[in-house]
Amino acid sequence: MTRPTILVTGAGGQVGYELARLLPGHGKVVALDRSALDLVDADAIRSTVRALRPQIIVNAAAYTAVDRAEEETELAFAINARAPEILAEETRRLGAVLFQYSTDYVFDGKASTPYAEEAPTAPLNVYGESKLAGEQAIAASGCASLTLRTSWVYGLRGRNFLLTIRRLAAERDELTVVADQFGVPNWARAIALATARLIGLGPSYLAEHGGLYHLSGSGVATWFEFARAILGSAERPRLNAITTAEYPTPARRPAYAVLTAAKFGRTFGFGLPDWRVMLRDCLAARE
Ligand SMILES: NC(=O)c1ccc[n+]([C@@H]2O[C@H](COP(=O)([O-])OP(=O)(O)OC[C@H]3O[C@@H](n4cnc5c(N)ncnc54)[C@H](OP(=O)(O)O)[C@@H]3O)[C@@H](O)[C@H]2O)c1
Numbered sequence: 001m002t003r004p005t006i007l008v009t010g011a012g013g014q015v016g017y018e019l020a021r022l023l024p025g026h027g028k029v030v031a032l033d034r035s036a037l038d039l040v041d042a043d044a045i046r047s048t049v050r051a052l053r054p055q056i057i058v059n060a061a062a063y064t065a066v067d068r069a070e071e072e073t074e075l076a077f078a079i080n081a082r083a084p085e086i087l088a089e090e091t092r093r094l095g096a097v098l099f100q101y102s103t104d105y106v107f108d109g110k111a112s113t114p115y116a117e118e119a120p121t122a123p124l125n126v127y128g129e130s131k132l133a134g135e136q137a138i139a140a141s142g143c144a145s146l147t148l149r150t151s152w153v154y155g156l157r158g159r160n161f162l163l164t165i166r167r168l169a170a171e172r173d174e175l176t177v178v179a180d181q182f183g184v185p186n187w188a189r190a191i192a193l194a195t196a197r198l199i200g201l202g203p204s205y206l207a208e209h210g211g212l213y214h215l216s217g218s219g220v221a222t223w224f225e226f227a228r229a230i231l232g233s234a235e236r237p238r239l240n241a242i243t244t245a246e247y248p249t250p251a252r253r254p255a256y257a258v259l260t261a262a263k264f265g266r267t268f269g270f271g272l273p274d275w276r277v278m279l280r281d282c283l284a285a286r287e
Pocket of ligand 1 (some may be wrong): 009012014016033034037038039040059061062063064079100101103131149150151154159
């Protein structure tokens with residue numbers, strides 16, 4: 001079998017960076033960061049895809065600034081909804097397979113048991129709305145696609161909660177962290193590894209098993225518990241639990257955003273580990 005050409009967008013992001021490192025074992029990888037392919041530029045998306053003619057497109061680019069999205073609504077929709085729509089159209093034209101990542105923030109967080117794929121969506125913020133619109137555009141396009149919803153992505157590079165907590169821990173004696181939002185932290189590398197494993201199944205298998213999946217580790221955490229686990233047994237800084245109401249942000253966030261990955265596990269026979277296992281592996285990794 002000839003090695004497929006795999007286009008990765010958003011190659012400078014947490015998941016995109018890991019994909020660019022991992023995927024060369026699975027094909028000829030063209031990994032483009034924002035400077036090489038700006039997803040706001042619809043013509044650039046079309047001409048890049050048409051020139052490369054990839055068998056697989058992994059869209060790891062996204063507008064992920066959840067609070068800023070409340071102001072930059074148009075930009076968030078251009079990147080999170082319109083760009084995936086164009087990628088999906090191009091994927092269909094080529095008979096390729098599109099991977100898209102989406103978010104737990106498509107839900108309103110009023111549930112008390114983990115959300116399955118068919119649970120009704122009701123985003124509380126613009127970011128969630130724009131990501132949901134991207135999911136829907138891909139589904140409506142009729143292209144072969146896997147949309148993987150995940151949550152609380154972190155790693156040792158980029159912008160994320162783990163690095164913020166570590167930076168603040170070096171600067172302060174005391175930290176306050178929200179303890180009434182529940183979710184699952186997922187390591188960007190584990191998400192990329194799972195994606196690579198899926199790609200290894202081959203385009204025709206993927207086309208047959210396309211659709212919407214939750215890709216998330218097991219277990220549940222609050223941001224407070226996640227911070228505690230990041231800092232380990234260190235006595236400093238002291239961690240103080242606060243409520244969401246005590247930490248107002250421009251964007252509302254779901255109180256309970258736990259995804260069950262049961263469908264993914266049933267379909268593909270593997271999944272992500274418990275969030276504490278992923279965190280341990282991440283902290284033990286060099287970069
Ligand atoms: N981060 C999370 O907690 C989280 C949670 C649930 C789901 N997700 C989803 O998981 C996927 C991967 O997220 P991530 O954590 O890897 O996000 P990330 O680290 O913020 O990476 C996103 C990448 O997209 C790039 N990008 C932004 N605007 C772009 C544009 N106009 N054209 C091209 N690239 C652009 C960013 O470039 P710059 O660095 O130049 O801005 C960044 O490199 C996304 O679909 C996200 O919605 C993330």
